[in-house]
Every structure is written in structure tokens, then in C-alpha cells.
Amino acid sequence: MSLVLDPAAQDLLFREARTANTFTDEPVTEEQVQAIYDLVKYGPTAFNQTPLRVVLVRSAEARERLVPLMAEGNQAKTATAPLVAILAADNEFHEELPKLFPAFPQAKDAFFAERPARESAAAMNAALQAAYFIVGVRAAGLAAGPMTGFDFAGVQKEFLDDDHTPLMIVNIGKPGDDAWYPRSPRLAYDEVVTTV
Numbered sequence: 294m295s296l297v298l299d300p301a302a303q304d305l306l307f308r309e310a311r312t313a314n315t316f317t318d319e320p321v322t323e324e325q326v327q328a329i330y331d332l333v334k335y336g337p338t339a340f341n342q343t344p345l346r347v348v349l350v351r352s353a354e355a356r357e358r359l360v361p362l363m364a365e366g367n368q369a370k371t372a373t374a375p376l377v378a379i380l381a382a383d384n385e386f387h388e389e390l391p392k393l394f395p396a397f398p399q400a401k402d403a404f405f406a407e408r409p410a411r412e413s414a415a416a417m418n419a420a421l422q423a424a425y426f427i428v429g430v431r432a433a434g435l436a437a438g439p440m441t442g443f444d445f446a447g448v449q450k451e452f453l454d455d456d457h458t459p460l461m462i463v464n465i466g467k468p469g470d471d472a473w474y475p476r477s478p479r480l481a482y483d484e485v486v487t488t489v
């Protein structure tokens with residue numbers, strides 16, 4: 294009663310959405326990924342810094358380089374998902390800040406002149422955007438399988454560069470047979486929220 298979002302959308306995005314471990318072979322198109330991005334790009338980040346960068350692993354050759362870098366339990370699903378996305382944080386996001394935050398273009402030099410400040414901001418804000426991305430995948434009627442079980446240094450070396458830190462890898466597609474584990478419990482409101 295308190296939520297204004299349509300109940301079917303609530304189910305699609307959260308209550309019935311699950312983390313998929315198997316997928317059908319129905320392809321995920323460029324148009325779908327673009328629609329997901331064009332929705333979730335509006336999710337908020339500090340100074341609108343939007344440091345998330347996405348590498349779509351589409352070629353068989355790239356997939357062959359990625360799978361051995363995944364933890365053993367993540368290899369089969371990463372090998373067979375219709376699409377795999379590497380989500381990374383751009384530690385040089387400040388170069389775009391005068392364009393992205395015209396209300397205060399000095400932010401680039403005032404707050405992000407030093408690399409450590411950029412790395413911590415990029416990690417936080419790209420993680421936020423990764424969460425928006427997962428919800429966006431669900432909004433497209435697809436299932437996401439986010440993973441942090443992989444060789445971070447190896448993925449950075451193979452697919453990124455020194456300025457881009459891997460955050461997570463997401464399998465994307467329609468859920469296949471036996472796609473999920475039993476739903477795990479969530480903490481109740483009173484276990485999480487305090488009021489002062």
C-alpha cells in the first residue's frame with residue numbers, strides 16, 4: 294500500500310527476481326543492453342561522477358580468455374551464459390566531471406586531484422551503478438548472475454588497464470533449467486533499521 298510502483302514491477306525487480314546460475318541459449322541483444330544502460334544511467338552517483346564502465350564479452354575468443362579466470366564454481370555458468378559483462382570502476386572518471394557536473398566544474402581539482410581519492414570514490418559509486426545495472430537487467434525481463442569469484446588481477450590484465458578496476462562480472466540471460474538455489478532468508482526490518 295505504501296509503494297507507488299506497480300506490484301507486478303515490484304515482483305519483476307525484486308520479489309520474484311532471482312540470481313540465475315543457468316541460462317537458456319536465447320541471445321541477449323545489443324538493443325537490450327543499450328535499453329538497460331539508457332535506463333540505469335539515471336541512477337544517482339556522487340557529483341554525478343558515473344564511474345562505471347562495462348565490457349561486454351561477446352566473442353568466443355574473449356570468453357575463452359575469461360572463463361579460466363573465474364573461480365571453479367563460476368566457470369560453467371560463465372561459459373554458457375548468453376552474455377557476460379565485466380563491470381569496472383574508472384579511476385580516471387574525474388576527466389569527465391566538468392561535463393558531468395557542470396554545476397560545480399571545480400570538483401575535478403578540488404576533490405579528485407589525488408588518485409587515492411578517486412579510487413575510493415570510483416569503487417563506491419561504480420558499485421552503486423552495478424546495483425542499478427542488475428536491477429536494469431531485471432527490468433528487461435532478463436536474469437543477472439553477478440559474481441565476484443574471479444581473479445581480479447587477471448581480469449584487469451586481460452580485459453582492462455591500470456586505470457580500470459574490476460568490480461564484478463555479471464552473467465545475463467533468460468534463466469535456464471534449475472536456475473537458482475533455494476531463496477535465502479533476508480534480515481527483517483527490525484534487524485536492520487534503527488531510529489534515533
Ligand SMILES: Cc1cc2nc3c(=O)[nH]c(=O)nc-3n(C[C@H](O)[C@H](O)[C@H](O)COP(=O)(O)O)c2cc1C
Pocket residue numbers: 310311312313364366367439440441442443461473474476477
Ligand atoms: C556482488 C556479488 C557477488 C557475487 N558473487 C558470486 C559468485 O562469485 N558466485 C556465485 O555463485 N554467486 C555469487 N553471487 C550471488 C549471490 O550469492 C546471490 O545474489 C544472493 O545469494 C541472492 O540470491 P537470490 O537473488 O537468488 O535471492 C554474488 C552476488 C553479488 C551481488
